[in-house]
Amino acid sequence: MRNGRRRTAVGVVGVGQTRYGRRDEVSTPDLVFEAVTAALAHARLDRAEIGAVFFASAPDALIGVNEPDQWCAGAAGAVGKPYLRISTGGSTGSSAAIAAYYAVASGRCEVALAVAVERANESRAVQLLMNTNFDPIYEREFAINAISCYALATADHMVRYGTTEEQLAKISVRNHRNALRNPYAHLKLDITVDDVLRSRMLCWPVKLLDTCPRSDGACAIVIASGARARDLRPKPAWVQGLQSFSDGYFLGDREILSYRDHLALAAQEAYRQADVIDPLKEIDVAELQNPFTISEAMAVEALGFCEVGGAGAFVDAGLPEMAGELPINPSGGVLSSNPVGATSLVRVAEAALQVMGEADARQVRGVRRALAQCSGGAIQFGTVVILGDEPIGG
Amino acid sequence: MESQERSTRIAGRWDIPYEYAAGVTATRFFQELKDHQRILGRRCPECRRVLLPPRAFCERCFVRTDEWVEVGPKGYVETFTVTYEAFAGLRQPPYVIGLIKLDGASTKLAHFVGEVNATKPDALLARVKDGFRVEAVFKTERHGSILDIEYFRPVADGVRA
Numbered sequence: 001m002r003n004g005r006r007r008t009a010v011g012v013v014g015v016g017q018t019r020y021g022r023r024d025e026v027s028t029p030d031l032v033f034e035a036v037t038a039a040l041a042h043a044r045l046d047r048a049e050i051g052a053v054f055f056a057s058a059p060d061a062l063i064g065v066n067e068p069d070q071w072c073a074g075a076a077g078a079v080g081k082p083y084l085r086i087s088t089g090g091s092t093g094s095s096a097a098i099a100a101y102y103a104v105a106s107g108r109c110e111v112a113l114a115v116a117v118e119r120a121n122e123s124r125a126v127q128l129l130m131n132t133n134f135d136p137i138y139e140r141e142f143a144i145n146a147i148s149c150y151a152l153a154t155a156d157h158m159v160r161y162g163t164t165e166e167q168l169a170k171i172s173v174r175n176h177r178n179a180l181r182n183p184y185a186h187l188k189l190d191i192t193v194d195d196v197l198r199s200r201m202l203c204w205p206v207k208l209l210d211t212c213p214r215s216d217g218a219c220a221i222v223i224a225s226g227a228r229a230r231d232l233r234p235k236p237a238w239v240q241g242l243q244s245f246s247d248g249y250f251l252g253d254r255e256i257l258s259y260r261d262h263l264a265l266a267a268q269e270a271y272r273q274a275d276v277i278d279p280l281k282e283i284d285v286a287e288l289q290n291p292f293t294i295s296e297a298m299a300v301e302a303l304g305f306c307e308v309g310g311a312g313a314f315v316d317a318g319l320p321e322m323a324g325e326l327p328i329n330p331s332g333g334v335l336s337s338n339p340v341g342a343t344s345l346v347r348v349a350e351a352a353l354q355v356m357g358e359a360d361a362r363q364v365r366g367v368r369r370a371l372a373q374c375s376g377g378a379i380q381f382g383t384v385v386i387l388g389d390e391p392i393g394g
Numbered sequence: 395m396e397s398q399e400r401s402t403r404i405a406g407r408w409d410i411p412y413e414y415a416a417g418v419t420a421t422r423f424f425q426e427l428k429d430h431q432r433i434l435g436r437r438c439p440e441c442r443r444v445l446l447p448p449r450a451f452c453e454r455c456f457v458r459t460d461e462w463v464e465v466g467p468k469g470y471v472e473t474f475t476v477t478y479e480a481f482a483g484l485r486q487p488p489y490v491i492g493l494i495k496l497d498g499a500s501t502k503l504a505h506f507v508g509e510v511n512a513t514k515p516d517a518l519l520a521r522v523k524d525g526f527r528v529e530a531v532f533k534t535e536r537h538g539s540i541l542d543i544e545y546f547r548p549v550a551d552g553v554r555a
Contacts, residue, residue, distance in 0.1 A: 025401045064406055122406075128483030136414045138447040138540050139504050142491050143477065143484040151475035152493060159473060159522050204476040204515040248453045252446070252493050252502030257473060 007273075008105045009226030009391035011236030012352040014043025020217035020337035021186035028063060028119045029075035035218035035342075036077050036115050043111075043222040043232055050222070051109025053078040055085045056096035056116035058341030061129040063119045076115050089133070090289065091244065091376030092116065093219065093345025094383040100223045101239055111224045118339035120214035133378070135249065144251075147211060149378045150292040151203035153257040157294060158205065160256070161309035165205055168293035169196035170315045172209050172335055175290065178322065179332025181361040186215040186337040212291040217339035219346045226391060237352035240369065241274030241386035243267075251378055259302035263375065263382025267303045270384040274369070274392060279304045280319075283386075284367040285327050285354045287347040289374045291334045299373050300328070302382070322364070330354070330362035344374035348385050355387045419450040422462070427542040431532045435499050437461040443500035447540070467530035468549060469496035471522055474507055476515045488512040494528060494546055508545030527551060 016038025018031055026034065040047060053076050055069045065071050069085035076083070086096040093116035100112035123129055127145040134140045157163045173193055179185035191209065199209040229236040247254065247262040254261065267279075276282045286303070290296035297311035305326060306314040314320070320328035329335075331350045334343050351370035353359040367389075374383040416424070419436065426432045435444040436459040438452035444463045451458050474492035490512055493502040507528060510518060518526070528546035536542040 024403075025399070061408060064408065125482035127481035131484060136412075137416045137420050141539075141541055142504050142506060143481070143489070144491060144504060145481065145484065147479075147481075148475050148477055148491055151477075152473045152491070155475060155519065155522070156473040158519060200479075202477070202479040204478065206475070250447070250501070252504055253453075257493075 007392065008107070009229070009238060010101055010104050011224060011226065011229035011238045011391065012221055012348070012387060013224045013229050013232045013236050014039045014045065014222035015349040015352050016040070016042055016220040017184050017346065017349060018217045018219070019184050020215040020339050022121055023216040028065070028068065028117060029072050031119070031216065031218040032072045032075035032115055032117045035117070035220040036075065036113065039113065039220035039222050040077070045111065045222060045232065047077045049111050050077060050081060050113045052082040052100070052103045052112045054096040054099040054112065054114045055083065056087065056092040056114070056341055056345065058090060058092055058118060059129060059133060061132060062123055062126065062340060064122055068117070072117060077113060088244070088381045089376030090291070090340060091344045091374040091381045091383050093342050094348055094372065094374035094385060095244065097221060097223070097345055097348045097385065098242060098244060098383065100221070101242055104223050104225050110228045111222060113220060113222055114345060115218065115220040116342035116345040117218040118341040118343070119216050120338070120340055121216055126214060139250070146291070147206055148203045149251065150294055151206040152251065153298065153379060154205050154292070154294040156257040157297060161312065163297065163312040165197060166193055167312035167315050168210060168297065169193040171290070171293040171296050172196045174321060175329050175333040175335040178330050178362065179336035182331050182336070184337065185332045186213050188336070206292060210293040212334045212338035213336070215337045215339045217337070217342055219339070219342045219349050221345065221349050221352065233356070235356050235389065237355035237370070237387040238389065238391040239385070240388040240392045241270035241272070241276070241384065243269040243273070244381065244383035247380050249380065254379065257379060259298045259375065259379070259382055260308070262380065263299065263373065263384070264302040266382045266384045270386050274386040274388070276386065279371070280326055282369060283326060283371045284369050285330060285351070285364040286371045286373065287331060287333070287350045288328055289334055289344055289347055290329065291338055291343070293335070295375060296328065296333070299375070303371070303373060303384070327364045330359060330364055344376070344383065347372040347374055351385065351387050355389055417450060419448050423448045424538040424540070424542065427532070428536040428538040432464055433466040433496060433530060433543075434462045435465045437463050444498060446496060446499040446501050446503050463498060465498035466496035468551065469494050469499070469528060469546070471507060471526040471528055471546070472502055474518060474522065476512050476518070490518070492546065505543060506545035509547040
C-alpha cells in the first residue's frame with residue numbers, strides 16, 4: 001500500500017432504497033423502516049446483528065419535526081443499540097456512511113447501519129427554509145437559497161470558462177434519460193436540450209430543468225468487517241477510499257465558487273487511499289450529487305475527470321453517457337430524485353450496487369471500481385467514496 | 395393492500411421568533427455603516443487578508459483578527475444571479491444578487507445589485523466579463539444593519555482590476 005498505513009478491510013454488504021417521489025401513503029418513520037428492512041434483507045441479516053446505527057436527515061425544517069432522529073429511532077432499528085445522528089447538509093447521508101465505516105474499521109463493531117431519510121413535499125415554503133441555512137447577521141436578507149446559491153456558481157463558471165447553458169442542459173437530458181431505467185427514480189422524463197433551455201427561468205441562469213425535484217424517500221446501507229462481509233455476500237462492495245473535507249461557511253470567502261477547496265482535496269486523498277492514478281481510466285462508473293446541472297460540472301472538474309474549466313467539453317464529448325468512457329449517474333442522479341437528506345447515501349448505495357453487479361437495468365457492464373461523490377452546505381462540504389470488487393489493505 | 399388504504403395529513407406550522415446576537419465585530423461594522431457610511435473589513439494579522447463581512451477570527455490561520463480597514467465603497471461584481479421566481483416567503487422578484495469584491499477587501503460581500511436592467515441577464519454577464527464596476531448606495535434612513543447599504547449600482551470610473 002502506497003500510504004503505508006495498515007487498513008482494515010470493510011465492505012458494503014446490503015443496500016435498501018425506497019421509491020422516491022410523493023409518498024403520501026406512508027409516514028416519515030414508515031419510510032425509514034422501509035429502507036432499513038430492505039437493506040437488512042439484502043444483506044441477509046437480522047436487526048440483532050447490527051452493532052450501531054447512524055441516522056441522517058437534512059434541514060430539520062424540511063421534515064418539519066425538530067431533531068427527527070428521535071422520531072425515527074425505532075424505525076431505524078436503533079432501539080437497544082448505539083445510535084448517532086450525523087449532519088453535514090446535503091452530504092449528510094454519505095457522512096452517516098462514513099461514520100458507519102469508522103465504527104467497523106475501528107473494530108468497535110462487526111456490522112453497522114447507516115440510514116438517511118427525507119420528507120421534501122410537506123413544507124409549503126422550501127426556499128424560505130433553505131434561506132434560514134444562511135447567516136442571519138450578514139447574508140439572510142438577500143433571499144439567498146439553494147437555487148440562487150448555485151445560480152451564482154453557474155454564472156461564475158460561465159464567466160470564467162465560457163461554459164454554456166446548452167452544455168449544462170445536456171447534463172439534465174442524460175440524467176433524466178438514465179432515470180427511465182431506475183425503478184426508484186422520482187422524475188422519469190424523456191427530454192431534449194431545447195426542453196431544458198425553454199423551461200421556466202428560476203434564478204438566471206438556472207432554469208427549472210437545471211434543478212432537482214423535491215422527493216420523499218429513504219436509503220440504508222449495511223457495512224461489515226472483512227470476515228463478516230465475505231460470509232454475507234459473494235461480492236461485497238469493498239471500501240477502497242473514503243474522505244470528506246470541509247470548507248468555511250461564507251460564499252464570498254471562496255476565491256472561486258467551485259469544489260476546488262474541499263471536494264478536490266477529498267478526491268486526491270481518496271485516490272491515494274485507493275491507488276488511483278488516472279481517475280477517468282480507473283473509475284468505471286460514478287454517482288455524482290447533482291441537484292443542479294452546474295453541480296455535476298463542478299464535480300467532474302474537482303474529481304479530475306477533466307481539467308478545471310473543461311466540464312463543458314467533457315459533456316460535449318459524450319464521456320459521461322452510458323456508452324461513454326465514464327458513465328455518470330446511471331441512476332438518473334439527483335436531477336431526477338432528490339430526497340435531500342438521503343440523496344448522498346443514495347450515491348453510495350448506487351455505487352455499491354454497480355460494484356456488486358446488482359444495478360439491474362441501469363448496470364454498467366464490468367464495473368470493478370465505482371465512485372460516489374457528495375456535496376453539502378452552500379458549496380461547503382465534499383465527500384468521495386471509492387468502492388471496488390477487491391479490498392485494499394485487508 | 396397498503397396502497398388502497400387512505401392516509402390523511404395533519405396540519406403543522408413553524409413560526410418561531412428569534413433575536414440573533416451579532417457580536418461586537420458585526421455591531422461595530424453596522425455602526426460605521428449607520429453613522430459614517432463607511433464599510434470596514436477586518437484584517438488577519440497572519441495572512442493579511444481583509445475579511446468582508448468582518449469577522450472576529452480568521453478561519454484559515456485560526457487566530458483573532460485585530461485591525462479594522464476601510465474598504466470600498468467601490469468594487470467589482472464577480473458573479474450574480476437574477477431571481478425571477480416568486481419563492482414562497484421570500485421577496486418579490488425580480489431582483490439581482492451579486493458577490494461583490496470591494497476595493498481593499500480580500501473576500502466578497504453578498505448584496506443586491508440595483509439600477510440595472512433585470513430583464514437582460516446576458517447583458518449583465520457581458521459586463522461581468524469586462525469588469526463590472528459598482529459602488530455602494532446607502533439608505534437615507536439607516537438602522538445599523540447590512541441593509542443600510544441599499545444596493546450596489548453601476549459606476550463608470552475607468553478603474554480596471
